[in-house]
Amino acid sequence: MSADGAVLVLNSGSSSLKYQLLHPDSGDKIAVGMVDQIGSVGASAEHQQAGRTWRHVGDLPDHHAALTQALAFFTDAGTHLADSDMLAVGHRTVHGGQSFSAPTLVDDTVIGEIDRLASLAPLHNPVNLMGIRAMRELLPDVPAVCVFDTAFFHDLPARAATYAIDRSVAATHHIRRYGFHGTSHEYVSGAAADFLGVSTGQINQIVLHLGNGASASAIRGGRPVDTTMGLTPLEGLVMGTRSGDIDPAIVMYLRRVSGMDIDDIDRMLNSASGLKGLCGENDFRAITDLVEAGDPDARLAYDVYIHRLRRYLGAYLIELGRVDAIVFTAGVGENAAAVRRDALADLQRFGIVLDDERNTTRIPGARRISSDDSEVSVLVVPTNEELAIARQAAALVRAG
Ligand code: AMP
Numbered sequence: 112m113s114a115d116g117a118v119l120v121l122n123s124g125s126s127s128l129k130y131q132l133l134h135p136d137s138g139d140k141i142a143v144g145m146v147d148q149i150g151s152v153g154a155s156a157e158h159q160q161a162g163r164t165w166r167h168v169g170d171l172p173d174h175h176a177a178l179t180q181a182l183a184f185f186t187d188a189g190t191h192l193a194d195s196d197m198l199a200v201g202h203r204t205v206h207g208g209q210s211f212s213a214p215t216l217v218d219d220t221v222i223g224e225i226d227r228l229a230s231l232a233p234l235h236n237p238v239n240l241m242g243i244r245a246m247r248e249l250l251p252d253v254p255a256v257c258v259f260d261t262a263f264f265h266d267l268p269a270r271a272a273t274y275a276i277d278r279s280v281a282a283t284h285h286i287r288r289y290g291f292h293g294t295s296h297e298y299v300s301g302a303a304a305d306f307l308g309v310s311t312g313q314i315n316q317i318v319l320h321l322g323n324g325a326s327a328s329a330i331r332g333g334r335p336v337d338t339t340m341g342l343t344p345l346e347g348l349v350m351g352t353r354s355g356d357i358d359p360a361i362v363m364y365l366r367r368v369s370g371m372d373i374d375d376i377d378r379m380l381n382s383a384s385g386l387k388g389l390c391g392e393n394d395f396r397a398i399t400d401l402v403e404a405g406d407p408d409a410r411l412a413y414d415v416y417i418h419r420l421r422r423y424l425g426a427y428l429i430e431l432g433r434v435d436a437i438v439f440t441a442g443v444g445e446n447a448a449a450v451r452r453d454a455l456a457d458l459q460r461f462g463i464v465l466d467d468e469r470n471t472t473r474i475p476g477a478r479r480i481s482s483d484d485s486e487v488s489v490l491v492v493p494t495n496e497e498l499a500i501a502r503q504a505a506a507l508v509r510a511g
Contacts, residue, residue: 112134112139112141112161113190113195114132114141114185114190114192114195114196114197115195115196115197116134116135116196116197116198117132117133117134117135117141117195117197117198118132118133118134118135118197118198118199118200118201118500118501118504118505119131119132119192119197119199119200119201119246119250119253120132120133120200120201120202120203120497120500120501120504121178121200121201121202121203121242121246122203122496122497123174123202123203123238123239123241123242123243124238125234125238126147126148126149126150126151127145127146127147127148127149128145128146128149128174128177128178128181128242129143129144129145130142130143130144130145130181131143131144131497131501132185132190132192133497133498133501134501135198135498135501135502135504135505136502136505138495138498141160141190142158142159142160142161142184142185142188142190143158143159143160144156144157144158144159144181144184145157146171146177146180146181148171149171149172149173149174149176149177150171150172150173151170152169152170153168154168154169154170154171154177155167155168156168156171156177156180156181156184158181158184158185158188160184160185160188160190161188163188165184165187165188167180167184173241173245174238174241174242174244174245175241175244175245175248175249177245178242178245178246178249179249182249182250192250192253193249193250193252197250197253198253198254198504198505198508198509199253199254199255199256199504199505199507199508200246200250200253200254200255200256200504201214201256201258201500201501201503201504202217202239202242202243202246202255202256202257202258202500203239203258203260203294203496203500204225204236204239204243204257204258204259204260205232205235205236205239205259205260205261205291205344206225206228206229206231206232206235206236206259206260206261206289207225207228207257207259207260207261207262207265207289208224208228208231208261208285208289209265209285209287210224210228211224211257211259211261211262211265212262212265212266213262214256214257214258214259214262214503214504214506214507215256215257215259215507216254216255216256216507216508216511217243217247217254217255217256217257221257222240222243222244225239225240225243225257226240231285231289231342231343232343234381239257243255243257254508254511256503256504256507256508258294258499258500258503258504259293260291260292260293260294261289261290261291261293262293262294263290263293263294263296263297263335264288264289264290264291264293264296264328264335264338266334267288267290267335267336267337267338268336268337271288271336271337271338272287272288272289273287273288274286274287274288274341274342286342287342288338288340288341288342288346289340289341289342290326290328290335290338290340290341291324291326291340291343291344292320292324292326292340292344293335294496294499294500294503295320295440295441295494295496295499296318296320296326296328296330296335296338297499298494298495298496298498298499299318299320299438299440299492299494300316300318300328300330300333300438302477302492303316303318303436303438303477303490303492304316304333305477306477306479306490306492307435307436307488307490310333311330311332311333312332312333313332314332314435314436315329315330315331315332315431315432315433315434315435315436316329316330316434316435316436316437316438317329317330317424317427317428317431317434317436317437317438318330318438318440319420319424319437319438319439319440319444319454320440320441320444320494321348321420321439321440321441321442321443321444321447321450322351322441322442322443322444323350323351323352323393323442324344324350324351324353325339325347325348325349325350325351325355325441325443326338326339326340326344326347326348327339327347327348327420327423327424327427328427329427329430329431331431336430336431337426337427337430339355339423345380345381347423348416348419348420348423349385349386349412349415349416349419349420350385350386351385351386351387351393351394351395352381352382352383352384352385352386352387352388352393353380353381353382353384353385354380354384354385354388355385355419356419357380362376362380386398386412386416389408389411389412389415390406390408390409390411390412391408392409392412395442395443395446395447395450398412398413399413399447399449416450417450417453417454420450420454421454424437424454424455428461434462434487435487435488436487436488436489436490437455437463437487437488437489437490438489438490438491438492439451439480439489439490439491439492440491440492440493440494441494444491445491445493445494448470448471451465451470451480451489451491452465452467452470455489461487462485462486462487463481463485463486463487463489464481464482464484464485465480465481465482465485465489466480466481466482466483466485469481469482475493476493477490477491477492477493478490478491
């Protein structure tokens with residue numbers, strides 16, 4: 112398959128990088144790849160294209176080296192990206208702050224602004240920028256587009272976006288609820304409306320993006336009115352390794368009594384909390400096995416996870432007043448039937464009735480798992496952030 116007209120979607124993490132070359136209209140994937148442990152001598156890269164797999168193990172000191180390796184894989188597979196008529200490179204960019212409400216063509220000013228926003232997302236924006244800068248050097252003639260994880264939530268109503276803290280401190284330091292996973296929430300809510308044969312403007316939805324990171328959103332007529340993540344992706348639901356909501360005083364208390372410094376506490380809340388903190392595992396499959404084997408820590412972790420999910424479901428049911436669809440997506444949401452069953456147990460009085468057989472029957476694509484007499488449609492809709500990024504990048508470049 113030719114790379115002409117395709118979009119290379121890039122997701123740069125601190126020590127890893129994922130990419131996909133795909134056609135934005137058909138969604139056909141030309142290649143997928145990932146590089147792990149960038150910066151270490153044990154870095155490994157894998158590239159799949161046309162039914163074959165290429166691998167590299169060895170020193171990849173930085174993102175530039177990792178992407179050079181990725182481009183070499185393409186060349187090995189007979190696709191010379193530099194000579195092709197690619198449409199764009201789409202960069203998943205985590206924090207767009209108040210500055211970015213839509214996909215944006217990369218230039219020096221945009222890079223400067225993403226850099227300035229790094230204080231809001233120190234774990235994400237600097238590494239996103241490494242990928243952006245490296246691609247500009249490696250493929251200077253291909254338009255680069257940033258697609259922001261926060262953009263969908265840019266116009267959250269002030270009542271949902273505002274923290275009740277000293278307003279001058281909040282204003283000085285740009286503290287508000289930004290929301291994340293926006294590309295997924297937007298894509299999945301659009302796909303759910305398509306499945307139901309209506310436009311997003313006609314329905315109210317609760318979207319539950321339950322992956323290793325997890326967030327929920329309340330969407331009224333296509334526009335989000337609330338979401339669980341806040342200034343950073345730490346707030347809200349219980350996640351694989353993140354705590355979600357806690358009493359903020361825990362941070363001050365630990366700082367005073369534990370000897371942990373602020374970076375230790377940051378690391379604990381982001382990397383050693385959530386399901387992993389409660390039972391030592393963050394992979395939901397392993398947790399399900401442990402629960403079935405009677406492990407009490409896994410049982411508690413599962414119960415806390417479901418309890419938090421139901422708390423937000425209740426909040427969003429009230430906030431929206433009328434809910435037409437509840438949509439499950441991402442690794443856990445798409446695959447863990449027990450989570451869907453337990454999250455929605457005993458909600459008949461709210462018009463929510465699951466069909467057990469539909470819930471446990473796996474079929475690819477979007478599907479309904481509520482019973483025919485359920486007032487609220489409950490759906491499983493696979494997310495596809497790469498395709499959403501490719502489409503948004505393509506639309507921007509074509510419009511220009
Ligand atoms: P994501 O971040 O969307 O890639 O989702 C990752 C999460 O999905 C991990 O916690 C996985 O354990 C979970 N997951 C993937 N497949 C399954 C499955 N078949 N059953 C339960 N959880 C799954």
